[in-house]
Amino acid sequence: MNLDALSSRLIERFQHGMPLCAAPYQAMADALDCSESELLACLQGLEQSGALSRIGPVFEHRRAGASTLVALAVPAERLEQVAAQINLYPEVNHNYSREHRYNLWFVLTGPDRPHLDRLLGQIHTATGLTPLDLPMYAAYRIDLGFSLNFAVGDVP
Known part of the structure; x- marks a missing residue:
């Protein structure tokens, strides 16, 4: 996927944190030298293209409660159904499949x-x-x- 300049700058600058203030999108736009509406349109475009899945905090789990990685060995014919079932729990995140006997991880x-x-x-x-x-x-x-500013063959 080719990213436009604003998308690249947005990802580089804010993948490690958003401003903690009353108007975070305006603060992000100010930092990127664009308008808030341009920033929101950029975020919407990234989401629609599949390049962005979510915007939000990642909590240090020991301070926010408890967490665990879970794996299930799901028969292939049930994988989509079980994944959808698991996604119903609001406590679930990072639900994905892998090529392994334990093929559903969340x-x-x-x-x-x-x-x-x-x-x-x-x-x-x-x-x-x-x-x-x-x-x-x-x-x-x-x-x-992940840095977007490296050449093919570089180790990011």
Whole structure:
């Protein structure tokens, strides 16, 4: 996908944080030397093209409650149905499939570990599948940002 100049600048500048203020989109527009309406149109275009999936905070889970990585071994013919079922839980994010016996992976986040344990039980009951619970014990790198300013062959 080829990005226009505003889209590239927007991603480079704000993939690691938005302004925390009453008018964050205006503050972003000011930083990018464009109007708020241009910025919002840019964000809408990125979303419609599939280049942007969400705008929002990423919380450090130990400060915001509890979270765990979960994997399910879903029969191929049930994958779409089970993924849709899992997506009904508001505590679920980052739900995706992988090529592996454990082919559906998602993150559960909640107020505390007992809440997550209840959700894991509900998911087991609802799907008939046993969740593989993989809680994080230590974070080594959480930066999910990617530079758009590197040449082919460079290591970002």
